[in-house]
Amino acid sequence: MLISIKDINKNILFHLFNRAKTFKQQGFEKTLQNKIITTMFFEPSTRTKMSFETAILRMGAEILNFSTENSSLKKGETLEDTIRMASSYADLIIMRHPEEKASLRAKKVSHCPIINAGDGKNEHPTQTLLDLFTIYQHHGSLDNFTITLAGDLKYSRTIHSLIIALLDFTNAKISLASPKSLSLSTEYQQLIGDRLINIAPSLQEGLKSDYFYMTRVQKERFSDPTTPVEDEWLLDLAMCQQHAHPHTKILHPLPRVNEIATDIDDSDFQLYFEQAKNGIFIRAALLEYVLGEDHAY
Ligand code: NCD
Numbered sequence: 001m002l003i004s005i006k007d008i009n010k011n012i013l014f015h016l017f018n019r020a021k022t023f024k025q026q027g028f029e030k031t032l033q034n035k036i037i038t039t040m041f042f043e044p045s046t047r048t049k050m051s052f053e054t055a056i057l058r059m060g061a062e063i064l065n066f067s068t069e070n071s072s073l074k075k076g077e078t079l080e081d082t083i084r085m086a087s088s089y090a091d092l093i094i095m096r097h098p099e100e101k102a103s104l105r106a107k108k109v110s111h112c113p114i115i116n117a118g119d120g121k122n123e124h125p126t127q128t129l130l131d132l133f134t135i136y137q138h139h140g141s142l143d144n145f146t147i148t149l150a151g152d153l154k155y156s157r158t159i160h161s162l163i164i165a166l167l168d169f170t171n172a173k174i175s176l177a178s179p180k181s182l183s184l185s186t187e188y189q190q191l192i193g194d195r196l197i198n199i200a201p202s203l204q205e206g207l208k209s210d211y212f213y214m215t216r217v218q219k220e221r222f223s224d225p226t227t228p229v230e231d232e233w234l235l236d237l238a239m240c241q242q243h244a245h246p247h248t249k250i251l252h253p254l255p256r257v258n259e260i261a262t263d264i265d266d267s268d269f270q271l272y273f274e275q276a277k278n279g280i281f282i283r284a285a286l287l288e289y290v291l292g293e294d295h296a297y
Contacts, residue, residue: 019285030060055284151215153184177206236261
């Protein structure tokens with residue numbers, strides 16, 4: 001079961017890293033034959049759904065198709081009843097939903113484990129696993145680095161899960177950089193506490209970090225999606241060359257819309273494509289872990 005990144009401890013994290021590293025270097029192992037996994041996405045997704053489904057197939061399991069368009073949800077069935085049924089067919093449910101805590105609701109009625117693939121603006125724990133795996137592989141450890149969290153810190157669920165994990169599993173020093181109306185909630189700022197080194201008043205001033213984690217403005221989560229953001233931030237190569245360290249790496253959960261210029265793509269600053277690719281390996285490791293016989297949920 002993975003509802004929140006808080007469900008992971010350091011032992012599990014490093015077990016997942018080891019398995020992901022093996023899959024990346026030596027190929028996948030078909031340890032999930034005879035397992036049926038359903039991906040229930042009530043919100044759009046490219047990378048999360050495709051990387052989970054790739055991992056499912058590479059590990060030898062099968063995908064049970066579910067589409068919100070053609071399901072009885074259209075007839076008014078509740079989320080709870082839909083999950084009850086799906087969980088009596090499949091061995092595992094991977095679920096994304098626009099409502100916060102929807103995966104927690106699902107967990108309460110499910111007969112099989114649930115993996116939260118994003119619930120509203122709350123959390124996105126599997127994205128955090130791949131974010132940390134990417135930093136771990138690039139940096140060589142999870143210690144002694146600085147990271148700037150940038151963009152939409154108010155509505156990005158990737159930011160919320162990442163903050164919890166940075167505090168639990170690393171000694172990273174954290175900076176924040178966001179337009180004022182999208183700043184991090186006081187709840188999360190208090191959580192960061194003395195690990196916060198800087199609130200940058202501009203994008204440029206946040207760039208002097210080992211890792212710069214950019215996020216998209218989550219317009220779909222605004223109460224009025226047409227509300228303009230006072231200052232839409234666009235990161236480009238010239239800005240990185242002028243203000244970042246030469247070794248700074250740019251991370252982004254993707255999709256990008258207009259916050260990272262494409263001229264960064266072929267530069268040494270770019271790490272976001274490698275980050276996205278790592279999603280397959282860490283998610284394969286997670287599927288194996290959650291479906292493992294030692295873990296009765
Ligand atoms: C993120 C998400 O869905 O929260 N995307 C992803 O899973 N890689 C980020 C986003 O949509 O901005």
